[in-house]
Amino acid sequence: MDTKQTIIAILQDITGADVSDDLDQNIFDSGLVDSMATVEMLLELQDQCGIDVPISEFDRNQWNTPNKIIEKVASMQ
Amino acid sequence: MVNLQPYASPSYFIIIGLCLLPIIVGLYHGKRFVAYETLFSLVFIVLTFGGDHWHQGVALIGYVLYQLLIVGGYARYRRRNNQTSVFVAAVVVAIVPLVVVKVTPAIQVGSQSLLGFLGISYLTFKAVQMVMELRDGTIKAFQPLPFLRFLLFFPTISSGPIDRYRRFEKDYRTAPERAKYLQLLNKAVFYLFLGFLYKFVLGYIFGKLLLPEVAHAALLQRAAFFHTGLSLPLLGYMYTYSMYLFFDFAGYSLFAVAISYLMGIETPMNFNRPFAAHNIKDFWNRWHMTLSFWFRDFIFMRFTFFLMKHKLVKNRVRISQCAYLVNFLIMGFWHGVTWFYIVYGLFHASAIIINDYWLRFKKRHQGLPHNRWTEGLAIFTTFNIVCFSFLIFSGFLNVLWFK
Numbered sequence: 001m002d003t004k005q006t007i008i009a010i011l012q013d014i015t016g017a018d019v020s021d022d023l024d025q026n027i028f029d030s031g032l033v034d035s036m037a038t039v040e041m042l043l044e045l046q047d048q049c050g051i052d053v054p055i056s057e058f059d060r061n062q063w064n065t066p067n068k069i070i071e072k073v074a075s076m077q
Numbered sequence: 078m079v080n081l082q083p084y085a086s087p088s089y090f091i092i093i094g095l096c097l098l099p100i101i102v103g104l105y106h107g108k109r110f111v112a113y114e115t116l117f118s119l120v121f122i123v124l125t126f127g128g129d130h131w132h133q134g135v136a137l138i139g140y141v142l143y144q145l146l147i148v149g150g151y152a153r154y155r156r157r158n159n160q161t162s163v164f165v166a167a168v169v170v171a172i173v174p175l176v177v178v179k180v181t182p183a184i185q186v187g188s189q190s191l192l193g194f195l196g197i198s199y200l201t202f203k204a205v206q207m208v209m210e211l212r213d214g215t216i217k218a219f220q221p222l223p224f225l226r227f228l229l230f231f232p233t234i235s236s237g238p239i240d241r242y243r244r245f246e247k248d249y250r251t252a253p254e255r256a257k258y259l260q261l262l263n264k265a266v267f268y269l270f271l272g273f274l275y276k277f278v279l280g281y282i283f284g285k286l287l288l289p290e291v292a293h294a295a296l297l298q299r300a301a302f303f304h305t306g307l308s309l310p311l312l313g314y315m316y317t318y319s320m321y322l323f324f325d326f327a328g329y330s331l332f333a334v335a336i337s338y339l340m341g342i343e344t345p346m347n348f349n350r351p352f353a354a355h356n357i358k359d360f361w362n363r364w365h366m367t368l369s370f371w372f373r374d375f376i377f378m379r380f381t382f383f384l385m386k387h388k389l390v391k392n393r394v395r396i397s398q399c400a401y402l403v404n405f406l407i408m409g410f411w412h413g414v415t416w417f418y419i420v421y422g423l424f425h426a427s428a429i430i431i432n433d434y435w436l437r438f439k440k441r442h443q444g445l446p447h448n449r450w451t452e453g454l455a456i457f458t459t460f461n462i463v464c465f466s467f468l469i470f471s472g473f474l475n476v477l478w479f480k
Contacts, residue, residue: 016440031358031436034358035373035377035378035381036381036393036396036397036400038378039378039381039382039385040385040393042382043382043385043386054213054214054215055213055374055378055379055382056209056210056213056215056374057213057215
């Protein structure tokens with residue numbers, strides 16, 4: 001599975017919503033992802049993608065759409 | 078010697094305006110006069126903590142040296158090692174002075190700790206943040222001077238907003254471009270006048286004129302409703318106090334942000350129309366934002382991360398509930414060790430937990446109506462729950478019931 005599929009699957013798993021039809025939606029503004037879901041996501045990224053994002057590295061503005069997350073993760077792998 | 082309390086009088090604004098002129102001219106020409114700024118900051122810190130407040134000044138100097146030692150020491154340690162126990166010890170030692178200052182009045186009624194000074198909480202937030210980011214590796218090098226500059230940035234020294242080190246440093250290292258700086262100046266002037274309206278007009282009307290009246294009327298109703306004191310004047314006190322709290326603190330925050338902007342530092346905003354929040358979660362994204370985001374990033378998220386990583390609690394709903402309780406209880410204790418601050422924390426934890434139940438219910442029942450009436454009802458409900466929490470926070474119930 002490529003990064004894009006993995007991220008979509010992780011987000012689906014955590015939020016119960018399929019984000020693949022709009023990868024530029026703001027996941028924080030819509031309330032889809034909150035602090036709790038963020039932590040779950042960071043743990044999943046650690047497990048499934050092998051990247052380590054410390055909480056203080058996590059700036060909401062840089063991670064607020066599925067596309068931005070995919071880009072971030074790809075750049076860190 | 079004179080003493081000047083921040084943003085308290087017209088003379089403060091005149092003096093600060095005059096002293097800022099060279100900095101403004103410099104920044105307009107793309108230059109930051111670091112030496113002048115440092116001198117200017119020192120003078121204002123001396124004015125705030127000097128004169129008849131000199132004992133606070135001594136406490137401040139002691140405190141700063143202490144934090145310099147801890148954060149510097151931890152940074153030095155962190156270059157080679159990364160033991161969790163040392164990290165925890167560093168955080169604990171960094172908050173000890175604040176804990177002493179908060180606990181002293183609760184143990185010896187009416188007395189204040191000698192370690193205390195105006196703004197100790199806000200300096201502690203900054204110091205603890207440094208330790209945590211050093212642990213995460215997001216701050217790599219520790220430099221004493223930039224750390225001191227961050228810690229003692231005088232526009233925000235007394236009551237925030239709470240900035241972040243890396244953000245602050247980035248602003249400080251450069252001067253903004255002219256177009257950008259003009260924008261900042263523009264905003265600063267607007268915020269100053271909005272701040273005057275908030276703090277000196279509306280805050281004054283609600284806090285100084287109306288509040289004593291409703292307080293008096295509410296105290297006359299002690300026997301009302303089976304001796305609980307629940308009365309219409311008490312309701313009046315609740316709303317009046319809530320308005321006073323908002324306009325007074327939002328006004329102060331606007332001043333702090335405006336003065337920062339004039340110095341080319343984009344200190345984050347503290348309020349974003351909090352009474353337009355449509356639920357409690359939304360409220361905490363709008364009220365005293367730099368504090369709630371600090372709690373979110375350095376307590377809530379770290380605590381949930383810890384619980385999940387070590388699989389201490391399996392159920393994710395329970396995890397978030399535990400984290401909310403811890404988060405808001407600490408916030409309550411931080412406000413002060415009195416029953417009403419702690420109840421205020423518990424109240425908000427309960428409110429946000431119930432809020433989460435409702436959000437999950439809504440997710441499962443997608444067909445629920447959503448229109449401007451339900452939105453209006455949500456805002457109205459949130460507003461009243463928040464105002465009730467401020468009634469607890471005000472400590473007025475303590476006077477009404479126990480004094």
